[in-house]
Amino acid sequence: MEAIPPGALTRDLSTLLNLFDFEESAVDWMTKMAYEYVASGAADELTLRWNRQALDAIRLNPTVLTDVSQLDTSVSLFGTRLSHPILIAPTAYHRLMHPEGELATVRGAGAASALYVVSSFTTTPLAEIAQRATQPLWFQLYVRDDRAFTQNLIQEAEALGYRALCITVDTPTPGVRNREHRSHFKLPDDVRTPHMGGPLVEKKPLTWKDIEWIQSFAKTPVLLKGILNPDDAERAVESGVSGIIVSNHGGRNLDTVPATIDALPRITERVDQRMPILLDGGIRRGTDVLKAIALGASAVLVGKPICFGLACGGAEGVAKVLQILQHELELAMALTGRATLAGIDRSVIWQ
Ligand SMILES: Cc1cc2nc3c(=O)[nH]c(=O)nc-3n(C[C@H](O)[C@H](O)[C@H](O)COP(=O)(O)O)c2cc1C
Numbered sequence: 001m002e003a004i005p006p007g008a009l010t011r012d013l014s015t016l017l018n019l020f021d022f023e024e025s026a027v028d029w030m031t032k033m034a035y036e037y038v039a040s041g042a043a044d045e046l047t048l049r050w051n052r053q054a055l056d057a058i059r060l061n062p063t064v065l066t067d068v069s070q071l072d073t074s075v076s077l078f079g080t081r082l083s084h085p086i087l088i089a090p091t092a093y094h095r096l097m098h099p100e101g102e103l104a105t106v107r108g109a110g111a112a113s114a115l116y117v118v119s120s121f122t123t124t125p126l127a128e129i130a131q132r133a134t135q136p137l138w139f140q141l142y143v144r145d146d147r148a149f150t151q152n153l154i155q156e157a158e159a160l161g162y163r164a165l166c167i168t169v170d171t172p173t174p175g176v177r178n179r180e181h182r183s184h185f186k187l188p189d190d191v192r193t194p195h196m197g198g199p200l201v202e203k204k205p206l207t208w209k210d211i212e213w214i215q216s217f218a219k220t221p222v223l224l225k226g227i228l229n230p231d232d233a234e235r236a237v238e239s240g241v242s243g244i245i246v247s248n249h250g251g252r253n254l255d256t257v258p259a260t261i262d263a264l265p266r267i268t269e270r271v272d273q274r275m276p277i278l279l280d281g282g283i284r285r286g287t288d289v290l291k292a293i294a295l296g297a298s299a300v301l302v303g304k305p306i307c308f309g310l311a312c313g314g315a316e317g318v319a320k321v322l323q324i325l326q327h328e329l330e331l332a333m334a335l336t337g338r339a340t341l342a343g344i345d346r347s348v349i350w351q
């Protein structure tokens with residue numbers, strides 16, 4: 001029998017019905033190195049697993065006989081109306097996952113009406129992504145030692161229309177990544193990161209002073225990505241930032257920190273409505289989105305499923321991952337008796 005030439009297989013997405021299906025299928029479409037890079041967590045992968053387990057362990061308390069004939073999943077964030085609260089988390093190196101890289105991601109975001117947070121380690125120039133965007137874009141920032149470079153990069157992103165800045169604050173160094181190392185991770189020579197030179201090991205520490213400095217010239221809202229400690233959330237409010245993203249970097253940095261959904265209630269309590277809280281980590285089902293909103297998140301982000309959608313089917317794969325999650329959220333709202341996101345409060349959690 002003749003071998004099937006690479007690329008001759010058309011990727012049939014019709015059998016992929018949920019986000020776990022995409023992960024399982026992605027293994028076949030990615031190099032081992034790329035798959036290991038995306039899927040792996042730090043060290044013993046405890047936090048990676050806890051992100052999922054903690055969401056699974058939360059039970060729901062539905063309300064019956066309410067009118068859910070008109071579901072509204074829309075939410076406003078910093079003056080932008082979004083049709084649903086599911087955002088694309090910043091992830092590096094999309095050309096490792098699909099030849100069209102971030103250009104496929106931004107088309108997928110458009111098709112699914114999703115806000116896309118573009119990584120500093122994009123393998124496509126910010127300008128080219130912006131040109132093709134039909135939905136809002138935000139920019140994720142890794143602050144480099146060269147602060148003048150950082151300032152230029154922020155101003156470039158703002159000039160291109162990126163509407164908010166997510167400063168990643170949980171990565172003074174990458175974590176222990178045994179699986180990544182075992183698979184000899186190395187960016188192929190033809191995959192480049194036009195806005196970030198070199199790996200992420202910096203000498204000059206990023207501190208609250210830098211956050212103030214960035215806010216002194218930033219024209220767009222500043223969010224801190226990677227908050228887990230309620231004291232840091234308090235400090236974030238005091239520093240005047242516009243919002244925070246409760247995140248443990250998808251379990252990729254410090255192993256044995258809690259699941260984000262477990263950290264969320266204390267942070268919600270401490271922030272006490274003073275700024276929007278977003279959350280990522282292990283969101284795979286519509287019920288996960290609903291649980292995060294019930295515990296105080298205004299919106300959620302998804303990381304790994306987007307990478308797997310991209311690998312399985314480019315723009316179409318990204319769109320399908322997001323559409324499945326949106327549809328599942330609508331079903332979860334209908335079945336719990338919540339017609340709007342504002343109606344999703346703690347009473348929907350089985351206490
Ligand atoms: C392959 C990959 C690359 C990532 N790259 C970045 C990055 O460049 N910047 C960043 O702030 N977070 C990065 N993250 C973390 C994500 O933004 C997000 O916090 C996390 O993936 C959410 O968890 P989930 O993958 O379980 O949805 C990355 C995550 C993955 C899986």
Ligand SMILES: O=C(O)C(=O)c1ccccc1
Nearest residue numbers: 092121171174200249252
């Ligand atoms: O892999 C990651 O999680 C990540 O955030 C990162 C860090 C440095 C370079 C590229 C991606």
